[in-house]
Amino acid sequence: MAGNSSNSCISEELVYSARFQASAVVYGLVLAVGLPLNTLSLWILLRSHGLRSPCAVLMVNLAASDLLLALSLPLRVYFYATLQWPFGVATCTTAIMLFRVNIRTSCIFITLISVDRFVALVFPLRSRSLRTSACAIKCCVAVWILVTILSIPEIRNLHSALKECTYIPCFEFQVLAKGSKTIAVAQATFLLTLLVINVVSTVVVIVVLRKRPSDGAAKVNNKMNVILIFAINLLVFILFFLPFTLQLLTIKNDDSGDVIRALICLASVNCCLDPLIYYFSLDSFWQDNGKRQTDVGTYSLSRSMERS
Template identity: 80%
Template sequence: MNLSTDLSTTNSCTTLEPSNRYLASAVVYGLVLAVGLPLNTLSLWILLRTHGFRSPCAVLMVNLAVSDLLLALSLPLRVYFYATLQWPFGAATCTAALMMFRVNIRTSCIFITLISVDRMIALVFPLRSRSLRTPACALKCCAVVWILITILCIPEIIRLHGALKGCPNIPCFEVQASPESSRVIPLSQAMFLLVLLLVNIVSTVVVIIVLRKRPSAEAAKVNNKMNVILIFVINMLVFIIFFLPFTLQLLTYNNDDSGEVIRALVCLASVNCCLDPLIYYFSLDSFWQDKGKRQTDAGTYSLSRSMDRS
């Protein structure tokens, strides 16, 4: 996520030789592009058309889809680079492509966590959380996330562009951290991701406990408990499969590493944009239905109805 925060001109202007790893990267990113771009575009269109910003859950999902589209839109350049090992687009385009990818990793983790927390609160405290769980509040939270991530990325953008603009042959997505590179930023990002993972785990455990016990007077009634539990478990598994290996590698990375392992894990993390539409959108019984039909459909579980009425 931040291996290239500080770069030296020497190690950011090297010439690459063809290898099977570069070819494999081109294939994987090409597959992610072919699946992720249409799925996220379709999901975003359906969310805006049938759900809009009428519930906090829908607001969070729209922002997650936008985040995934940022990643998908940066992938054609990655595919071209790894297929040709050439970068004729300049330092500014390289910096933009790198940052679009990193912003997705950072914002996706946050939005996935917010979705889990929102659903947990809706299940455990459906009445008391009514004033907190509103579309306006969700929009404000998402705006804060985008603003903070953008501000935190500004120094990184400046350093990346400054290090790459003098290179005659930019190995854009293969830039290495310089020996003087600070460990503070990648370590802080790794710790933040671990905190988000812990929040997802706690949310999942709380939901399972609440659903296993007899619901209290305030707890929301859920018709299909297994579907609700499955959604929380899948949220947690996405973190464990796609983000945890990358996070642990950030914690153990040192400047003597070749960087091949972490690039492979970055490649794995990019796959999350293909699964987000399936996990967070299509897992909802009411995803394809408009608001009026959702409220009258007896097959829609009560947790979704409580979100829509917020």
């Protein structure tokens, strides 16, 4: 390990400061809001909508991703409140990786939701064979498998480096191994590509909606709902994912890591907003749809405008 990586193992315990206190407060608030909200959202989605539409499938997976992050937050709150870590190396590695996996999967699922709505609106008839629950389930399974496989080297590297620490600083720990810069650039490039896809989808949808006539309040309502979801998709990317992504490109061996840790705090807030954005903005969220499509905001709008 010595020749391949440098890490932030320290021989003495951390000294409590305002930054640690602020971290404990932020993670505590995110936990207090995100855990019940995502649990409730996941329960409602599974109970009322199941996996009967591609949009419902994607939302269930987004909620599950956010719930995994929320479940790891009590450990972060404890660490930053006490600056002690009695839970061992494996637990620390798991908690750190849950955050990283959440960032990656959330970005992907948010983008897939945008693409699903984009295709449903712009190509409502041609996309019917593609926009199925089975196809959405396969995509989600592929996402989880791919992200897990790509995370294995990272997990092994992190676990090995942590084992060398006498005092485990856990969430204050960072390891910069050989090739880590390449991984950071690859991850940043991937997330920026997803952002571009969201931007393009949003612009095209707005152009399409402006060109199609709107007769009646229902159609105007549907238009606004669709545009709102696309706009907030971009907002989530720009506020929570973009700063963290760009910071990955500037990390150096002698970096104290204070900035990236602050951005990790900021990025964790996305698990609180996802349920509000993607679930409560749907008119049908609280209703049992039966055989109807869950994503009526897009589906009904596209059908009605095809008739116009």
